[in-house]
Amino acid sequence: ICSGKVYFDLLAYRDANNITDTAIVRLERIYPLPGVSLPAMAKQYPDADLRWVQEEPANQGAWSYIALNVPTLINRGISCVSRSASSAPAVGTHQRHEEDQKALIESAFN
Numbered sequence: 001i002c003s004g005k006v007y008f009d010l011l012a013y014r015d016a017n018n019i020t021d022t023a024i025v026r027l028e029r030i031y032p033l034p035g036v037s038l039p040a041m042a043k044q045y046p047d048a049d050l051r052w053v054q055e056e057p058a059n060q061g062a063w064s065y066i067a068l069n070v071p072t073l074i075n076r077g078i079s080c081v082s083r084s085a086s087s088a089p090a091v092g093t094h095q096r097h098e099e100d101q102k103a104l105i106e107s108a109f110n
Helices: 006-016 037-044 063-074 094-108
Strands: 051-057 079-083
Touching: 006 051, 006 094, 037 063, 051 063, 051 094, 063 079, 079 094
Parallel strands: 051 079
Antiparallel strands: none
16 A cells, blocks of 8 residues: 555556556545545455555654554454654755666665
């Protein structure tokens, strides 16, 4: 489960690597959470390992809100795939960003 641009990176990686056992769900609106579609999605994939994927560091972005609200809504746990916690949202150089982004996307599928 994700929101924003990271969806397209996940989709491209899944297609490029012929991954067929992973669904990618993009939330267009995080607040208020879609109380109908998220529980239905969770029921559609009862054995799935649910993950919230975000480009932002773990201590930023929507993860804290998702972690607090989604498990109750869908009656199961969810983990987070993100950059390590950081005081800044940017890593400093474009090359480092590209490396981190690649690692983030790969870890979402592992």
